[in-house]
Amino acid sequence: xxxxxxxxxxxxxxxxxxxxxxxxxxxxxxxxxxxxxxxxxxxxxxxxxxxxxxxxxxxxxxxxxxxxxxxxxxxxxxxxxxxxxxxxxxxxxxxxxxxxxxxxxxxxxxxxxxxxxxxxxxxxxxxxxxxxxxxxxxxxx
Amino acid sequence: xxxxxxxxxxxxxxxxxxxxxxxxxxxxxxxxxxxxxxxxxxxxxxxxxxxxxxxxxxxxxxxxxxxxxxxxxxxxxxxxxxxxxxxxxxxxxxxxxxxxxxxxxxxxxxxxxxxxxxxxxxxxxxxxxxxxxxxxxxxxxxxxxxxxxxxxxxxxxxxxxxxxxxxxxxxxxxxxxxxxxxxxxxxxxxxxxxxxxxxxxxxxxxxxxxxxxxxxxxxxxxxxxxxxxxxxxxxxxxxxxxxxxxxxxxxxxxxxxx
Numbered sequence: 001x002x003x004x005x006x007x008x009x010x011x012x013x014x015x016x017x018x019x020x021x022x023x024x025x026x027x028x029x030x031x032x033x034x035x036x037x038x039x040x041x042x043x044x045x046x047x048x049x050x051x052x053x054x055x056x057x058x059x060x061x062x063x064x065x066x067x068x069x070x071x072x073x074x075x076x077x078x079x080x081x082x083x084x085x086x087x088x089x090x091x092x093x094x095x096x097x098x099x100x101x102x103x104x105x106x107x108x109x110x111x112x113x114x115x116x117x118x119x120x121x122x123x124x125x126x127x128x129x130x131x132x133x134x135x136x137x138x139x140x141x
Numbered sequence: 142x143x144x145x146x147x148x149x150x151x152x153x154x155x156x157x158x159x160x161x162x163x164x165x166x167x168x169x170x171x172x173x174x175x176x177x178x179x180x181x182x183x184x185x186x187x188x189x190x191x192x193x194x195x196x197x198x199x200x201x202x203x204x205x206x207x208x209x210x211x212x213x214x215x216x217x218x219x220x221x222x223x224x225x226x227x228x229x230x231x232x233x234x235x236x237x238x239x240x241x242x243x244x245x246x247x248x249x250x251x252x253x254x255x256x257x258x259x260x261x262x263x264x265x266x267x268x269x270x271x272x273x274x275x276x277x278x279x280x281x282x283x284x285x286x287x288x289x290x291x292x293x294x295x296x297x298x299x300x301x302x303x304x305x306x307x308x309x310x311x312x313x314x315x316x317x318x319x320x321x322x323x324x325x326x327x328x329x330x331x332x333x334x335x336x337x338x339x340x341x342x343x344x345x346x347x348x349x350x351x352x353x354x355x356x357x358x359x360x361x362x363x364x365x366x367x368x369x370x371x372x373x374x375x376x377x378x379x380x381x382x383x384x385x386x387x388x389x390x391x392x393x394x395x396x397x398x399x
Contacts (some may be wrong), residue, residue: 010185011258012255013187014258015233015256015258015266016188016191016254016256017188018193018256018260018390020260022259024258031180031388037153038152041153045156049168051258051259052168052173053168053173053176053177053180054255054257054266055256055257055258055259055262056292056300056305057259057261057262059168059169060168063168064157067156067157071153081216101261104259104261108307110261110307110328112261112328113329115260115261
């Protein structure tokens with residue numbers, strides 16, 4: 001429940017300001033990474049649904065992408081490799097965000113150089129962000 | 142019994158398909174704008190707080206700006222006196238010609254309370270809607286230039302497509318030479334004016350205004366200024382890079398032309 005409140009608050013903040021940090025994307029990666037692929041998918045669907053309301057993009061795009069990165073982060077962690085640590089959190093966030101924006105550009109057939117900063121800034125703050133959110137959310141959510 | 146670990150790929154594929162099918166049904170334009178109506182108050186509080194903090198951070202800068210504006214005011218007052226004279230003369234001539242007064246536009250001030258969270262679309266949400274007689278297609282201006290147009294309206298909220306969005310295309314003309322072109326949004330890079338004749342006289346610094354064609358925007362609204370010109374890749378036309386007159390990134394208050 002606390003996690004969902006955090007998602008809504010930071011989602012509003014992301015929407016009301018022009019921060020070069022994708023909090024919603026970080027939440028999806030966090031859910032996949034710390035709670036497993038299924039939670040990554042479910043929370044990704046919630047985040048995507050929330051982003052759908054605020055966005056003017058084709059319906060279903062946000063939902064697919066946010067749930068997709070949550071799921072992929074969870075699958076990689078569970079089946080391929082993951083070790084607790086700052087560098088791992090950074091790498092997962094970096095490649096998760098990269099995947100998100102590449103998929104976004106592939107769907108919309110548009111590209112923007114500015115997202116590179118968003119990917120970098122989001123990845124840099126991700127270890128601290130994950131730590132704060134993890135301390136605030138019980139393991140069973 | 143179904144074991145989630147074993148059937149994970151099947152569950153995932155099913156959820157994905159269901160989510161996409163459902164979302165295309167649920168997240169219709171009407172549903173989105175109605176839900177945004179509910180979010181209006183928290184969005185106003187958050188955006189209002191952010192604007193206040195931003196203003197506080199740039200207090201010194203604002204103080205300097207205030208001083209400059211006061212100096213400019215004195216000059217403008219002189220110009221105003223001259224314009225009043227011209228207006229009176231205009232009125233007298235209109236009466237002589239029996240000219241009918243056209244319908245005057247009304248301006249509705251609105252506050253930008255949210256943007257697209259992904260930052261990949263140039264759309265904003267304003268705190269005015271059908272309750273304030275805002276309708277789809279109305280022009281949105283900020284300061285002295287064109288900002289966008291209303292694309293969705295809720296009861297007390299509207300979504301505005303900014304001129305810099307990739308989906309924004311309209312017709313514009315160069316104020317000095319009257320050369321016409323199609324203006325498209327190019328996000329952070331500003332605007333591109335396409336299909337200008339190869340022999341056109343448009344130069345760097347020329348003002349671009351709306352042409353009023355195709356009914357998207359009214360004629361004569363300032364769009365921006367040409368910053369560079371180059372031939373199209375096909376070599377058949379010229380393209381001009383246009384810097385919008387309105388700083389789209391710092392849009393806080395806008396006026397909806399009703």
